[in-house]
Amino acid sequence: MRRAAAALLLLPLIASCASESGTGTPAAPTPAPPMGAVSVSTTEPAQLLLPAVAAESGAGDAVDAMWTGLVDYDPVTAEPRLANAQSITTTDNRTWQVTLKPGWTFHDGTPVTASSYVDAWNWAAACQHEATNQSFFGPAGANIAGYEQTAGSVTASGKVSCPAQPVPLTGLTVDGDLQFTVRLAEPLAVFESMLGYWAFSPMPQSFFKDPEVFAAAPVGNGPFQFESRSPGTDIRMSAYEPYPGVDRAQVRNLEWRVYSDLDTAYQDVRSGRLDLLTRMPTDVLRDDRWRRELGEGHYLLRPAGLFTSLTFPLYDKRFASPEVRAAMSRAVDRRRIVHDVWNDTVVAADAWAPPVVAGYEPGACGDTCIYDDAAAKELLQRGGGFPGDLAIAYNEDGGHAEWVAAVCQSIISTLGIPCTPQPFPTQKEFLEAITAKQMVGVFRTSWRMDYPSIQNFLEPLYGKAGANEGGYHDPRFDELMAEARRLPVAEAMAKYQEAQVVLSGTVPAIPLWSGTVQMGWSPKVQPGLVITPFATVDLGSLRVVTTAADEEPSQLPPPSVIPAPTDAVPVPTGTP
Numbered sequence: 001m002r003r004a005a006a007a008l009l010l011l012p013l014i015a016s017c018a019s020e021s022g023t024g025t026p027a028a029p030t031p032a033p034p035m036g037a038v039s040v041s042t043t044e045p046a047q048l049l050l051p052a053v054a055a056e057s058g059a060g061d062a063v064d065a066m067w068t069g070l071v072d073y074d075p076v077t078a079e080p081r082l083a084n085a086q087s088i089t090t091t092d093n094r095t096w097q098v099t100l101k102p103g104w105t106f107h108d109g110t111p112v113t114a115s116s117y118v119d120a121w122n123w124a125a126a127c128q129h130e131a132t133n134q135s136f137f138g139p140a141g142a143n144i145a146g147y148e149q150t151a152g153s154v155t156a157s158g159k160v161s162c163p164a165q166p167v168p169l170t171g172l173t174v175d176g177d178l179q180f181t182v183r184l185a186e187p188l189a190v191f192e193s194m195l196g197y198w199a200f201s202p203m204p205q206s207f208f209k210d211p212e213v214f215a216a217a218p219v220g221n222g223p224f225q226f227e228s229r230s231p232g233t234d235i236r237m238s239a240y241e242p243y244p245g246v247d248r249a250q251v252r253n254l255e256w257r258v259y260s261d262l263d264t265a266y267q268d269v270r271s272g273r274l275d276l277l278t279r280m281p282t283d284v285l286r287d288d289r290w291r292r293e294l295g296e297g298h299y300l301l302r303p304a305g306l307f308t309s310l311t312f313p314l315y316d317k318r319f320a321s322p323e324v325r326a327a328m329s330r331a332v333d334r335r336r337i338v339h340d341v342w343n344d345t346v347v348a349a350d351a352w353a354p355p356v357v358a359g360y361e362p363g364a365c366g367d368t369c370i371y372d373d374a375a376a377k378e379l380l381q382r383g384g385g386f387p388g389d390l391a392i393a394y395n396e397d398g399g400h401a402e403w404v405a406a407v408c409q410s411i412i413s414t415l416g417i418p419c420t421p422q423p424f425p426t427q428k429e430f431l432e433a434i435t436a437k438q439m440v441g442v443f444r445t446s447w448r449m450d451y452p453s454i455q456n457f458l459e460p461l462y463g464k465a466g467a468n469e470g471g472y473h474d475p476r477f478d479e480l481m482a483e484a485r486r487l488p489v490a491e492a493m494a495k496y497q498e499a500q501v502v503l504s505g506t507v508p509a510i511p512l513w514s515g516t517v518q519m520g521w522s523p524k525v526q527p528g529l530v531i532t533p534f535a536t537v538d539l540g541s542l543r544v545v546t547t548a549a550d551e552e553p554s555q556l557p558p559p560s561v562i563p564a565p566t567d568a569v570p571v572p573t574g575t576p
Helices: 055-068 113-126 148-151 205-209 211-216 261-269 287-292 322-330 334-340 373-382 401-415 427-435 475-485 489-506
Strands: 036-041 072-073 079-082 087-089 095-102 170-176 177-185 223-230 234-239 254-258 301-310 390-395 418-426 443-449 510-523
Touching: 036 301, 055 234, 055 254, 055 418, 072 095, 072 475, 079 087, 087 287, 095 113, 095 418, 113 177, 113 205, 170 390, 205 322, 223 322, 261 287, 261 510, 287 301, 287 510, 322 401, 322 489, 322 510, 334 401, 334 510, 390 401, 401 418, 418 427, 427 443, 475 489
Parallel strands: 036 254, 390 418, 390 443
Antiparallel strands: 072 079, 087 095, 095 177, 170 177, 223 234, 234 254, 301 443, 301 510
């Protein structure tokens, strides 16, 4: 996902004057200085605030605001565009030459160089560091040459054996201060598209001295710089004014405010104590209550690159039978739940990726995603039944309780299997249990695209990658993914479609629905707000009505005194 570059026309400009050289050439327009303070809802980060480690929205939103990589994405189309890179070229999709734009610096004033990228990627891929995003450099991601030696080897017991010392990736070569070469293990047409994901961000030299200490006060190269963090409460940032990117900050102070309860967040945005709510609680969606209460021009509903499923922990032998897994999928009445719980604001899954992604094919999930009472019972019987109770795990701080209960009830009604929701207090605790393989039933999986490719919804989740938390493995699926990676993007689509057929026959998860942007904001937010296809706020487009208190450096007012001006111009519904 992630932060998309702001359209240049959205940046307020100060009028330019003629050059003093006598040529009559007008000077380049100067962007207006950032002004005001804004608060945006988030969840408590489950990982350190580091690009190589952040893998969920709480940590990811913060990381994405503080870092800019080689590539960014158009805020409307999600097409990749050059950001920190001056050029990225290749003649064979295997060897790529990268040249950086001059003049970019980290927030500590040190320059962003080719080594900033090469050293960061080597650190992230190294076995010894156990970075969450390590797999993005390997066969399921960019597949940079030498990854197998850098990432270590899997022993017969399933554990990873690391080299005595970190081994640099042989596919990375620094050619100059602003140039480096990337050699992949095999051609990959979508390599440049991948590079907008934050895992490929550069790091300053101060990071490598002590990564954990660095993570407590991270230093990036993006439009916002870190100011402070109160765990469980907020993360505060300020605009980095020397930032040269097109998505430069228009607000001076940014607060990511942590909410463990979406109903509280919703009431705060209604009363003006919160400026921007990034996700709605399900109860206010019913009968369009949120639209009426927030008012025309203060909400947005739009399809996005989001997908929700329930993943089977295949290390639990009760889920070994594909027929049992298919029975549970066919026992879920998606359309009824989408209507009753979500008020039709999400779309029932009929494929293994959302409709906004290129390569989506309606019906690619086949019968696996179609509710059928009789078929579900027959599949369960053919699979030998399911012993004991079924649990559905989820995090309470994400507003999932109502739909999880509805899915449980659908399975109970159809198959007669006792089903119980299993809540974890926070997303952090939930993810820690998943990583430790402590799931005693199916668990919620929500995926927000990292880059605009259907591959991102398939290979990372079901291939040989770190996000494959259920332990699924199918040789034919892996073969299709490998074949697709070697083909031009258009030709690879047929392989991705065939791979979805494999998933539908083996059922590693229960596809539920494609998500949407459901955001609301107070009158403090000015017109021109851009919400990206990644379901994120384009921070470069965010402007607010300012007050004197807002202009104190790095001092956001506490929630109880954040004003909600009554004379603000409302944002038009459907602003791109």
